[in-house]
Amino acid sequence: MQYLENAYINGNWYPLTGPDRFPLVNPATEECIAKVTMATESDVNQAVAAANQALPAWSNTSNKKRAEYLNAIADEMLNRYDDLIQAHVQSMGCPTSLTGAFHIDCAIEAMRYYAEMAPMIDKVEQRENNLITKQPIGVCALINPWNYPLHQLVGKLAPALATGCTVVIKPAEQTPLADQIMAQIIHKVGLPAGVFNLLFGRGHVIGPMLAEHPKVNMISFTGSTRAGIEVAKNAASSVKRVCQELGGKSAYIITEDADLEAAVRYGVEDVMGNTGQTCNALTRMLVPKSRYQEIIKIAAQVAQEQVVGDPNHESSTMGPLASAQQFNIVQDYIRIGIEEGAELLVGGTDRPEGLSKGYYVKPTIFTKVTRDMRIAREEIFGPVLCIMEYDEVENAIDIANDSEYGLSSGVYAKDQASALPIAARLDAGQCYIQGSFFSMYAPFGGVKQSGNGREWGEEAMHEYIETKAIICP
Numbered sequence: 001m002q003y004l005e006n007a008y009i010n011g012n013w014y015p016l017t018g019p020d021r022f023p024l025v026n027p028a029t030e031e032c033i034a035k036v037t038m039a040t041e042s043d044v045n046q047a048v049a050a051a052n053q054a055l056p057a058w059s060n061t062s063n064k065k066r067a068e069y070l071n072a073i074a075d076e077m078l079n080r081y082d083d084l085i086q087a088h089v090q091s092m093g094c095p096t097s098l099t100g101a102f103h104i105d106c107a108i109e110a111m112r113y114y115a116e117m118a119p120m121i122d123k124v125e126q127r128e129n130n131l132i133t134k135q136p137i138g139v140c141a142l143i144n145p146w147n148y149p150l151h152q153l154v155g156k157l158a159p160a161l162a163t164g165c166t167v168v169i170k171p172a173e174q175t176p177l178a179d180q181i182m183a184q185i186i187h188k189v190g191l192p193a194g195v196f197n198l199l200f201g202r203g204h205v206i207g208p209m210l211a212e213h214p215k216v217n218m219i220s221f222t223g224s225t226r227a228g229i230e231v232a233k234n235a236a237s238s239v240k241r242v243c244q245e246l247g248g249k250s251a252y253i254i255t256e257d258a259d260l261e262a263a264v265r266y267g268v269e270d271v272m273g274n275t276g277q278t279c280n281a282l283t284r285m286l287v288p289k290s291r292y293q294e295i296i297k298i299a300a301q302v303a304q305e306q307v308v309g310d311p312n313h314e315s316s317t318m319g320p321l322a323s324a325q326q327f328n329i330v331q332d333y334i335r336i337g338i339e340e341g342a343e344l345l346v347g348g349t350d351r352p353e354g355l356s357k358g359y360y361v362k363p364t365i366f367t368k369v370t371r372d373m374r375i376a377r378e379e380i381f382g383p384v385l386c387i388m389e390y391d392e393v394e395n396a397i398d399i400a401n402d403s404e405y406g407l408s409s410g411v412y413a414k415d416q417a418s419a420l421p422i423a424a425r426l427d428a429g430q431c432y433i434q435g436s437f438f439s440m441y442a443p444f445g446g447v448k449q450s451g452n453g454r455e456w457g458e459e460a461m462h463e464y465i466e467t468k469a470i471i472c473p
Helices: 041-059 063-079 081-092 096-122 149-163 177-189 203-212 225-236 260-276 289-305 324-340 393-401 416-424 459-463
Strands: 002-004 006-009 012-015 021-026 031-037 125-127 130-136 139-143 166-170 196-198 218-222 241-245 251-254 284-288 343-346 364-367 384-390 409-412 465-470
Touching: 006 041, 006 177, 021 081, 041 130, 041 139, 041 166, 041 196, 041 203, 063 081, 063 096, 063 149, 063 177, 081 096, 081 149, 081 177, 096 130, 096 149, 096 260, 096 459, 139 149, 139 203, 149 166, 149 177, 149 218, 149 459, 166 203, 177 196, 203 218, 203 225, 218 225, 225 241, 251 260, 251 393, 260 289, 260 384, 260 409, 284 289, 284 393, 289 343, 289 364, 289 384, 324 384, 384 393, 393 416, 409 416, 459 465
Parallel strands: 002 031, 139 166, 139 218, 166 196, 218 241, 251 284, 251 409, 284 384, 364 384
Antiparallel strands: 006 012, 006 196, 021 031, 125 130, 130 465, 343 364
């Protein structure tokens, strides 16, 4: 049993003395593996004060020196690679064989990428007699989700540090282990005191404190749309910048002339990856009626190839859902889909064979799903795919855009040239065509109720930068 009783504030391990202890449960065994002490308002104030105190010196540190720190962090992350993998396996049940590719590799690469981007803050543009300069926005509160703990942390932390901002980190209470390791790494590389501060706390308690805090200049939040709305409301009182990456119900259009074997496999595996706990998963597969029977046959086969099991087994391709709460939510949605009249192609509410303990669910595919069904409109956040039929591509685009969300989308057509015009008409912050995958060089974020602002790519740097105009005579 571990006891996480210390925050990391102002370059030191800071004892948290509040009465609230959060039990950290291994989702594969349902056993408590750690007790985490939750921060109080006093702890939040200490962390924010430390970040403010460190800001003048860090923001005036050369971009070359800041880049050296980011590269040193990346080097040490590589040294702690196995520890970071185990943190994800233990706290969220990701299979060991997939954790590096899903959660660790990109995070290390991103530290180096944003080290290269550090000089951006010093670029000066001249317009007529005026100088357009940049400066770091200041103290940033970074509130991270439980489904990609390290990946999402680094997607915020690396550009924030590269621009000269100081940070207060609040990980999801369910997955603090990777953040604890990152604090150890940052301590080892000697990042100046107060630049990086880490607190543990319940989101509904600590989130509003950080969002409302008058000494926090910017808040970056990843999580549900419901929680994101509350963050924005709380942040409005101090008129701080808010970057939000929220929910999704992303559509994936397969055209009649696509390579069905490749297109359907890509779509099913996309939804089953990370046990479906991916905000930009392509959970609505829109397929032409003329190819429907071929498509559902391929989809069933691919789903049945998934190996649901102990995340420590090399053969497992799907581990458990990350928590009992998420298990119950997904089970409820599968029942809702059946009650709504959707047809169950594979999966269902029964536990996978031989797994009586742990938050395991079967890969589930619904067919005959219509756009008015809840399973077609609400984010399930589990390995549940909805297959929906369309007559013409115009009809498919209409169905795809008929959503309150707009985080991601996908198109698989005959070729790239055929896919691009469809992709251009989808109301989403991203579109994956012809079986492409996440790229840290591309801006990531949504439209409509999927959020505002952008993470990743060069655009992420702009979230942490203020523009200043110097007007010359």
